[in-house]
Amino acid sequence: MSPVLLIARRELRGYTRTMTGWIIAASVLLIDGLLFNAFALEGARRSTEVLTRFFYFASGPTMVAAIFLAMRLLAEERQLGTIELLYASPVRDRDIVLGKFLGALAFLSAVTVATVYMPLLILVHGHISVGHLLAGYLGLILLGAASLGLGTLGSSLARTQVVAAIVGAALLVSLLVAWLLAGVTEPPFSSLFASLALHNAHFPAFQAGQVHLRDVAYYLLVTWVALFATTRVLEARRWR
Amino acid sequence: MPGKEGGPVMIQVEQLSKYYGARAAIRNLSFRIDSGEVVGFLGLNGAGKTTTLRILGCVLLPTSGMVRLDGQDLLSAPRQLRARIGWLPETPPLYEDMAVGEYLAFVAGLRGVESGRIPTRVGETEERTGLTALDAEPISTLSHGYRQRVGVAQALVHGPDVLLLDEPANGLDPVQNVEMRALIRGLRGDHTVLVSSHILPEIAQTCDRLLVVRDGELVAQGSEAELEERLGVGSGVDLEISGPVEAVVTALRALPGVRSVTVQPTATGRTVLRVDAPDALRPTLALAAIGTGAQLFRLDVSADRLESLFLKLAGRGTAA
Numbered sequence: 143m144s145p146v147l148l149i150a151r152r153e154l155r156g157y158t159r160t161m162t163g164w165i166i167a168a169s170v171l172l173i174d175g176l177l178f179n180a181f182a183l184e185g186a187r188r189s190t191e192v193l194t195r196f197f198y199f200a201s202g203p204t205m206v207a208a209i210f211l212a213m214r215l216l217a218e219e220r221q222l223g224t225i226e227l228l229y230a231s232p233v234r235d236r237d238i239v240l241g242k243f244l245g246a247l248a249f250l251s252a253v254t255v256a257t258v259y260m261p262l263l264i265l266v267h268g269h270i271s272v273g274h275l276l277a278g279y280l281g282l283i284l285l286g287a288a289s290l291g292l293g294t295l296g297s298s299l300a301r302t303q304v305v306a307a308i309v310g311a312a313l314l315v316s317l318l319v320a321w322l323l324a325g326v327t328e329p330p331f332s333s334l335f336a337s338l339a340l341h342n343a344h345f346p347a348f349q350a351g352q353v354h355l356r357d358v359a360y361y362l363l364v365t366w367v368a369l370f371a372t373t374r375v376l377e378a379r380r381w382r
Numbered sequence: 383m384p385g386k387e388g389g390p391v392m393i394q395v396e397q398l399s400k401y402y403g404a405r406a407a408i409r410n411l412s413f414r415i416d417s418g419e420v421v422g423f424l425g426l427n428g429a430g431k432t433t434t435l436r437i438l439g440c441v442l443l444p445t446s447g448m449v450r451l452d453g454q455d456l457l458s459a460p461r462q463l464r465a466r467i468g469w470l471p472e473t474p475p476l477y478e479d480m481a482v483g484e485y486l487a488f489v490a491g492l493r494g495v496e497s498g499r500i501p502t503r504v505g506e507t508e509e510r511t512g513l514t515a516l517d518a519e520p521i522s523t524l525s526h527g528y529r530q531r532v533g534v535a536q537a538l539v540h541g542p543d544v545l546l547l548d549e550p551a552n553g554l555d556p557v558q559n560v561e562m563r564a565l566i567r568g569l570r571g572d573h574t575v576l577v578s579s580h581i582l583p584e585i586a587q588t589c590d591r592l593l594v595v596r597d598g599e600l601v602a603q604g605s606e607a608e609l610e611e612r613l614g615v616g617s618g619v620d621l622e623i624s625g626p627v628e629a630v631v632t633a634l635r636a637l638p639g640v641r642s643v644t645v646q647p648t649a650t651g652r653t654v655l656r657v658d659a660p661d662a663l664r665p666t667l668a669l670a671a672i673g674t675g676a677q678l679f680r681l682d683v684s685a686d687r688l689e690s691l692f693l694k695l696a697g698r699g700t701a702a
Contacts, residue, residue, distance in 0.1 A: 143491055143497060148491045148492055149492075152480075152488055155479070155480075156477070156479055160479060222475070223473040223474075224475040224476070224477060225475075226439075226441050226471045226475050227475035227489065227536070229439075229440070230440055230441050230467065232461050232463075232464040232493060232494055233492060234461065380441070380442060380443045381442075381443050
């Protein structure tokens, strides 16, 4: 088995064997359920609108869960000293980062997909398209991946998990508020900030059931840049 | 390349330095270790032992200097060589949510052992480190001593040529300490071992040779006897006896080679005689003591002697 898959599998098992993983999963499902019941189903709406609102409300818990899942990835390894095990192994730093990221993404994806019973409830009295459903979940997973990437970077920069969560959240919020900055700045900065906005510029198409290549590319790019920076941080730590 | 003892050199360190800002953790460190040797790395806390071991373990990069492992440059091609090294940090790197066997299998996979060979390697390593009965035991439930063993096992599981053990006996009780020493001694020949400690008697009993660091610099190297001779540490032997103390003292003082005998009563009613005499005289001392009708309970190297050697080597005293 490749080192990436080996590390990813260990990471995934780490979530399922500790309370942290289950608490995060339960919280996401609870909050998504409450938001779906309180807001997505509110009033008389068409099935498509309900589904669109479901994805909109599910995006928030997904981002928050990603930060909490990512905070332990490298900060905990440093806290416990187990990072030395990885450093001393014949594994590239990028494989360590990728393996940990993929393990967390697998868990986050499983939790995200576990919310599928909510959209399926719409079928009791309405109709939804499979394409809309798949596009929405693809958007959630891409948004989650980008958030996880930022959280992983935060985890590599911090010594403790709490600080890692704060740094990861700060990076995430910076990309979220880029949308607000776009509204108060002049071109070309306004268009730059608008294109960088993590949620408002790129997620609405997914929640409406549309997949645009530029949005997919944006989330993949954010994820790649964050993981690349994380790898650089790990490499730099060998000097300290 | 042949080593000092005639065998191939496994680890060669030349002019190795590591600076944290302006502070030197190690400075111009140079030494060689032959294949199959068990070498002790002795120094006080903060002397630079861990920094050196972390560099040899490819965990840390040096500021300058050169490290060769079996003739290959460890710093320019570390990934290929890491599989030949087993590294145990001072705190064993253990995942508490895993069982012992599962953890060792994970580490073996990480270090490049083929999937088909992993169960065999894990089984052999558990047997060697006395962990077979704990294969399915979660690491979180293990005592400190067993955690240290799992730490050694993870360093061994991929069959490395070189083992780097940072204070493996740290925090162990006396029984566990003896077991750990036996385990390390058992590695001689199969692996080249560099084991650090700040306790001289602990590694003096385990290692073929000692490297002594102080304030980041290598201040002495050699076997315990060589270092004692070089540093002029007084040879001392303790005899714990009961019976006619005066007669024993007289008999010992009459022996050629005995320079002095001092008497130290103990709380148990026995007497410890501290004899300043060469090591080679130990059988004669024992016979002389018993010949007076006294009972001999213990005869060993004076604790003061090891302490004196350690202070001269690693402490603030003057070393060679």
